[in-house]
Amino acid sequence: xxxxxxxxxxxxxxxxxxxxxxxxxxxxxxxxxxxxxxxxxxxxxxxxxxxxxxxxxxxxxxxxxxxxxxxxxxxxxxxxxxxxxxxxxxxxxxxxxxxxxxxxxxxxxxxxxxxxxxxxxxxxxxxxxxxxxxxxxxxxxxxxxxxxxxxxxxxxxxxxxxxxxxxxxxxxxxxxxxxxxxxxxxxxxxxxxxxxxxxxxxxxxxxxxxxxxxxxxxxxxxxxxxxxxxxxxxxxxxxxxxxxxxxxxxxxxxxxxxxxxxxxxxxxxxxxxxxxxxxxxxxxxxxxxxxxxxxxxxxxxxxxxxxxxxxxxxxxxxxxxxxxxxxxxxxxxxxxxxxxxxxxxxxxxxxxxxxxxxxx
Numbered sequence: 001x002x003x004x005x006x007x008x009x010x011x012x013x014x015x016x017x018x019x020x021x022x023x024x025x026x027x028x029x030x031x032x033x034x035x036x037x038x039x040x041x042x043x044x045x046x047x048x049x050x051x052x053x054x055x056x057x058x059x060x061x062x063x064x065x066x067x068x069x070x071x072x073x074x075x076x077x078x079x080x081x082x083x084x085x086x087x088x089x090x091x092x093x094x095x096x097x098x099x100x101x102x103x104x105x106x107x108x109x110x111x112x113x114x115x116x117x118x119x120x121x122x123x124x125x126x127x128x129x130x131x132x133x134x135x136x137x138x139x140x141x142x143x144x145x146x147x148x149x150x151x152x153x154x155x156x157x158x159x160x161x162x163x164x165x166x167x168x169x170x171x172x173x174x175x176x177x178x179x180x181x182x183x184x185x186x187x188x189x190x191x192x193x194x195x196x197x198x199x200x201x202x203x204x205x206x207x208x209x210x211x212x213x214x215x216x217x218x219x220x221x222x223x224x225x226x227x228x229x230x231x232x233x234x235x236x237x238x239x240x241x242x243x244x245x246x247x248x249x250x251x252x253x254x255x256x257x258x259x260x261x262x263x264x265x266x267x268x269x270x271x272x273x274x275x276x277x278x279x280x281x282x283x284x285x286x287x288x289x290x291x292x293x294x295x296x297x298x299x300x301x302x303x304x305x306x307x308x309x310x311x312x313x314x315x316x317x318x319x320x321x322x323x324x325x326x327x328x329x330x331x332x333x334x335x336x337x338x339x340x341x342x343x344x345x346x347x348x349x350x351x352x353x354x355x356x357x358x359x360x
Contacts (some may be wrong), residue, residue, distance in 0.1 A: 001126050005178065006044045006106040007096045009089075010037065010063045011082050021298040027110045028066055029232060030318065032239040033265075033283040033300045035066060037110045039239065044106060045116040046075045052077045053099045054110075055092050088197030089174075094187050102180045109174025113235045114219060115242055118175070121217050125177045131212040132182060132204065134159075135175040137219045145171035148216060156216055158208055161193065161201035172201070173219060181306040183213065228334055236316050237298040242282040248280070252288075261296070268302065285319065302336065309342075 003083040012029050014359075017067065027037040037054075044052060053072060056063055058081050063199020068079030076291035082095055093107055106122070125133040136148060147166045149158040159172060183203060189357040190202040207214050240263075248263050252270030264274065265278030269287040278284070286302035294311040302319035317323070334340065 001104055001129075003104055003122050003126070004050045005100055005103050006042055006049040006052050006108060007093055007100070008037065008044070008052055008054045008108050009078070009092060009174075009320055010060070011057045011086070011092070023259045028062060030300065030302060030316065031113065031236045032243065033285055033302065036113070037063070037067065039113060040108055040110045041067070041073055041075075041077075043114065043118050044108060046290065047122045049106060050075050051099075053096050054079050055082045056080070056093060057082065083277070086197075088192070089200040090187060090190065090198035093183055094198070094201075097184050100184075102175070104179050105183075107176045107178065107183075112174040113239065114171075114173075114175070115238060120174070120294070122177065122178050124217055125215070128215055129213070129261045130177070130215045131179040132207050132214045133177040133217050134204065134214065134216045134218050135173045136170045138169050140169070142166040142171050143175075144171050146199075148172060156208065156214055159201040159204040161199045170218075172204070173218075176200070182207065186210075208304065221354075230331070232316060232333060233314060237281075237301060237314065239285065240298060243281070250254050252284070257273050264296070274288055279313075292355055300353070310340075 009286065028035045031039060041052065052075055054063065054067070055075060056079050060081070060323060064079055066156055067077060078099060080099070081093060089109070119135065121135060134148065139145065143162060143164060144167055144275050146159050147168065148156055148170050149160060149164050151157050185199070186203045186206040189206045190198060193199045193202065204214060246267045250260060250266045251268045252266040252272060254260060254266070254272045255274040257274030258272050259277040261278060261280045264278050264282050266284045267288065268287030270284055271289055273291045275292040276290045279293045280309045281298060281344055282296035283300045284290065284295070285301055285305065287304045288301055289306040291308045293307045295301065295307065296313055298314045299312045299317070301317045302321065304319050304323070305317055305321040308324045308328065310323045310325065312323065314330050315332040315334070317334045320337045322339040322341070323329070323332050323334070327340060327342055
């Protein structure tokens with residue numbers, strides 16, 4: 001048995017990440033200057049997946065434009081709209097039944113970021129002849145997730161969705177493997193939860209109650225559900241740390257006198273004047289202008305942005321931004337096309353969207 005098909009999520013509203021997600025799909029937010037969902041696609045392809053199916057919100061066009069048909073990764077990618085509105089994670093998979101058929105598959109929530117490979121996870125599933133395999137991770141707030149119930153011998157006996165009193169500090173992450181036709185039979189047995197959704201935990205409970213072989217593997221590296229802005233910033237930092245030395249290339253025009261440290265990538269067409277200091281790890285996109293500023297560590301600057309006089313660290317700056325003046329930014333996310341400028345008066349001028357956070 002090989003896992004050649006995968007379902008990835010591309011829908012949802014990501015209200016906790018507004019205002020950034022008011023104008024862009026959450027899964028396209030750049031982490032390490034690459035759309036979040038690209039990292040997930042790469043993990044799936046590395047694990048042997050050849051066909052990927054991505055759900056979208058009705059009327060979505062942005063994801064298709066950025067991702068394409070999968071040729072970039074040597075796979076086939078198909079998009080499908082989630083019909084009937086949001087009805088839970090398990091419902092997303094049910095919508096893809098016509099694509100999956102009776103084949104085994106990987107289901108990966110695209111706002112989950114992991115370090116390391118999925119290959120060991122897939123190999124254990126295949127070699128152990130499991131019907132289902134769950135990826136677990138230790139967390140500080142298991143009440144936000146599906147939580148496994150383990151007996152004294154460590155055997156999985158149940159999965160509880162968002163329990164008020166979690167039996168342990170494990171979370172079931174958004175990475176799952178299913179054998180042939182296992183998921184869709186279970187879906188026919190489950191009901192919507194009190195919050196009106198088909199819960200993925202209900203699927204796993206049903207499989208266990210019917211004595212199917214459900215295994216689990218702890219993610220021993222790093223995993224993050226990027227549901228909050230601070231999660232994105234941490235994920236951005238850790239993904240930059242994973243970049244190998246040969247992928248840090250300086251391709252822009254750097255004036256003599258500029259201080260460019262190790263683990264710095266600078267894109268084609270970017271200009272860096274002599275009074276700039278860049279502390280790695282840092283990623284600067286193409287066609288940026290950097291003057292009299294300090295960038296990094298742990299900063300990503302999107303394509304076409306201009307930074308003058310500012311200091312930026314531990315932050316994600318999207319494309320076509322202007323940050324001008326003696327401004328210090330840390331632990332920040334700045335959306336595409338945003339201008340941040342130092343006021344010349346004693347007052348600040350602001351044009352802010354809904355759910356914006358500003359600290360002065």
